[in-house]
Amino acid sequence: APRKAKSTTKQVENDTKVEGEEKEDKAAQSLLNKMIHTSLVNTTNQVEVLQRDPNSPLYSVKTFEELRLKDELLRGVYDMGFNRPSKIQENALPMMLAEPPQNLIAQSQSGTGKTAAFALAMLSHVDPANKWTQCLCIAPTYELALQTGKVIEQMGKFYPEVKLAYAIRGNKLDRGTKLQEQIVIGTPGTVLDWCSKLKIIDPKKISIFVLDEADVMIATQGHQDQSIRIQRMLPNECQMLLFSATFEDSVWKFAERVVPDPNIIKLKREEETLDTIKQYYVLCNDKDEKFTALCNIYGAITIAQAMIFCHTRRTAGWLSAELTKEGHVVALLSGEMTVEQRAAIIERFREGKEKVLVTTNVCSRGIDVEQVSVVINFDLPMDKDGNADNETYLHRIGRTGRFGKRGLAVNMIDSKHSMNILNQIEEHFNKKINKLDTDDLDEIE
Ligand code: ADP
Numbered sequence: 001a002p003r004k005a006k007s008t009t010k011q012v013e014n015d016t017k018v019e020g021e022e023k024e025d026k027a028a029q030s031l032l033n034k035m036i037h038t039s040l041v042n043t044t045n046q047v048e049v050l051q052r053d054p055n056s057p058l059y060s061v062k063t064f065e066e067l068r069l070k071d072e073l074l075r076g077v078y079d080m081g082f083n084r085p086s087k088i089q090e091n092a093l094p095m096m097l098a099e100p101p102q103n104l105i106a107q108s109q110s111g112t113g114k115t116a117a118f119a120l121a122m123l124s125h126v127d128p129a130n131k132w133t134q135c136l137c138i139a140p141t142y143e144l145a146l147q148t149g150k151v152i153e154q155m156g157k158f159y160p161e162v163k164l165a166y167a168i169r170g171n172k173l174d175r176g177t178k179l180q181e182q183i184v185i186g187t188p189g190t191v192l193d194w195c196s197k198l199k200i201i202d203p204k205k206i207s208i209f210v211l212d213e214a215d216v217m218i219a220t221q222g223h224q225d226q227s228i229r230i231q232r233m234l235p236n237e238c239q240m241l242l243f244s245a246t247f248e249d250s251v252w253k254f255a256e257r258v259v260p261d262p263n264i265i266k267l268k269r270e271e272e273t274l275d276t277i278k279q280y281y282v283l284c285n286d287k288d289e290k291f292t293a294l295c296n297i298y299g300a301i302t303i304a305q306a307m308i309f310c311h312t313r314r315t316a317g318w319l320s321a322e323l324t325k326e327g328h329v330v331a332l333l334s335g336e337m338t339v340e341q342r343a344a345i346i347e348r349f350r351e352g353k354e355k356v357l358v359t360t361n362v363c364s365r366g367i368d369v370e371q372v373s374v375v376i377n378f379d380l381p382m383d384k385d386g387n388a389d390n391e392t393y394l395h396r397i398g399r400t401g402r403f404g405k406r407g408l409a410v411n412m413i414d415s416k417h418s419m420n421i422l423n424q425i426e427e428h429f430n431k432k433i434n435k436l437d438t439d440d441l442d443e444i445e
Contacts, residue, residue, distance in 0.1 A: 025362075026216050027141045028339050030245070033110035034147050035343035040086050041111035043270050049091050050264040052102065059094035061085055067093055072159035073123055080154060086113030088267050095263050096121035101207075101239035105255045107247045108267035114243045118210050119152045121241065125208050126182040128161035133201045136234075137185040137210040138227060140217045142168045143339070148212060149185045167191045173200050188217070188226035195233055203233035211258060214244040215251045224254055231258045272398025274429055277407040279397070280436035281422055287315065290378060290412040291322055297410060298328070303374050305349070308358045309396055311379035319378060320358040333359035361392060377411045380421045388424035410436065 051058060061067055063084055064077050085093055088108050095102050096117065106114060122135040139145040145168055156162050165171075165179055167186025173179070175198045184191065184201060194200040209231060217223045231240070240259045244251050247266070255262070284290045294308075310316040313334050320332040331345050331354035349357045350371070357372075361381060381392035397409040411433065413419050426433050 026219050027144065027213075030110065030213055030216050031141070031143050031147060031339050032343055032346070033245075034115070034144070035339065035347075039111075040113055041109065043087065043109075043112065043267065045268045045270060047087050047091055047108075048264075048266040048268075050266075052261050052263050058091070059098075060090045061094055062090065067097055069120070069124060070159070073120065073155070075158045076123075076155040077120065079157060080116075082116070086116075088265055089113045089117045092117050092265050093120065095265075096239075096241065097124055101125075101237075103240045103259050103262045104265065105242045105244075105259050105262040106265040107244050108265075109269045110245050112267060115148055115151050115212070116155070118212070118241055118243065119148070119155050122152065122183055122208055122210065123156050123159065123162060125239075126162050128159070128182065130182065131180040132205055133165075133179050133181060133184050134206060135183040135208040135210070136191065136195075136201070136203075136206050136230070137183070137212060138188050138191050138217075138230065139185065139212045140187070140220055140223060142187060144213060144216070145185050145187055152183060152185065167194050167201075173198065175199060188223045188230065192226045192230050195230060203230070204235055206234050206238050208239045208241065209234055211240075211242045214242050214255060215246045215248070218250055218254050227254075228257060272394050274394065274397060274431055277397055277409055279409045279411070279431065279433040281411040281413050281433050282436050284412060284414045286414055287318075290414055291319065293412065294323075294376060294378070295326060297376075298326075304355070305352065305372050306356050306374040306376060307372050307396070308356060308376040308378050309381070310358065310360055311382075313360055315379065316358050316360050323356060323358070328356050329354045331357045333357060335360060335362055373407055375407065375409045377409070380411055380413075380418050380425070382421055386417065388421040388428065390425060390428045393425050394429070 049058060064074060064082070069077070088106060092104060092106055092114075095104050106117075108114060118137070122137065126134050137145075137148065139148055145166060149164060149166055152164055156164070162183065163181040164183045164185065165181035167184050167190040169187070169190060171186075171190070173194070177198075177200050179194070179200050184194070186194075191201075195203045211217065211227060217227060234240075240262075242255050242259045242262075244255070282290075282293045284293055297303075308319065310319060313336070316332060316334055320330045323330045331349050333342055333345055337345075345357075348354060375397050377393075377396065381389040381396065383389045397407065411422055413422055422433060
């Protein structure tokens with residue numbers, strides 16, 4: 001019996017570990033996306049708006065002036081380089097700033113202007129003469145809270161009477177301290193403590209509650225519960241706003257529990273498509289031959305910028321060293337790097353400082369680098385059972401063919417197994433992938 005008990009514990013530990021890693025991965029991805037989005041992402045899709053009261057007129061704004069913001073805030077907005085509201089801001093801002101306040105659930109991919117929108121809503125709602133907390137914003141991690149806080153600080157640059165406090169681990173305050181900052185941003189655990197046990201914030205005086213990154217939030221054990229407990233302490237007339245980059249059923253269920261009578265705004269992700277992409281494969285015997293083939297491709301066609309995907313950190317490291325020896329200017333994105341280091345590398349690549357980005361899949365998941373015209377699968381994407389990972393394939397390749405551009409994808413095949421994966425991909429997308437002869441590359445130019 002003891003032996004059995006032991007192995008059960010171990011199993012539980014393992015499961016928790018996987019879950020923990022996944023969550024960390026989600027939060028890290030999200031942070032990375034926030035750091036690299038220094039401008040709005042491009043999208044041609046239309047915003048969908050579902051009004052709580054379908055009979056009320058739908059307001060949308062094309063300029064920030066129409067919102068009648070305080071001068072201090074309008075200056076802040078322009079100082080950040082914003083000329084006009086983003087697609088979701090056109091609808092979301094009038095709803096958030098309406099009198100009486102309206103609740104909102106908004107979903108759109110990272111980089112579409114959600115954070116800027118709720119930062120502006122919070123700043124416009126506070127009364128700076130009141131020295132108590134009026135706006136509460138919760139984020140899934142310490143780093144994400146800091147990142148969002150930065151946006152609020154930047155936007156409120158010309159409005160110094162409004163102060164911001166961070167309810168995050170390490171920020172210890174004594175029980176009963178009366179916080180004077182009008183806006184508090186933090187993680188659910190600490191915010192809950194400050195509202196209940198420590199009585200640092202009076203939840204009854206909160207008039208805006210923002211829940212950011214709801215999809216990342218619910219991936220963390222306990223956060224969902226803590227968020228709901230915070231929400232339950234707030235007055236009924238408090239405005240509730242929830243934001244998420246994705247909207248699975250689980251996020252939706254959670255959103256409905258914390259945001260009563262919501263307006264809903266959705267902006268679909270730009271579809272990824274293989275239609276505008278020429279896909280090829282190259283037959284090789286081993287990784288050295290794959291490298292030679294890669295060099296031949298580089299020698300034959302003009303490649304503005306390429307992303308090269310490898311299965312392991314080790315291959316990625318080796319390949320980037322080899323390419324460097326050949327005189328290429330290479331950026332390497334690898335798993336052991338911090339989010340800050342990764343963000344810096346992606347940013348440099350975006351600016352065109354390097355022409356080749358070598359990366360492993362784990363690192364590149366969820367990153368949008370749209371200007372790339374060529375994608376090389378040095379190793380094909382596969383799941384943990386060794387089958388084709390079609391979704392990842394589409395995500396890697398599909399980004400090259402958006403906004404009317406034509407992309408090129410080359411898959412390196414060096415075994416029966418990788419050929420098998422390629423066939424699975426062809427079958428899944430019902431598109432033939434042609435063989436490329438790297439000694440005769442005229443056809444792909
Ligand atoms: P999200 O929260 O959806 O990820 P952000 O609010 O962080 O999006 O915006 C993404 C990027 O676009 C940021 O660098 C932000 O400064 C910028 N941005 C946001 N709104 C506008 C706007 N109206 N005009 C120009 N840039 C904007």
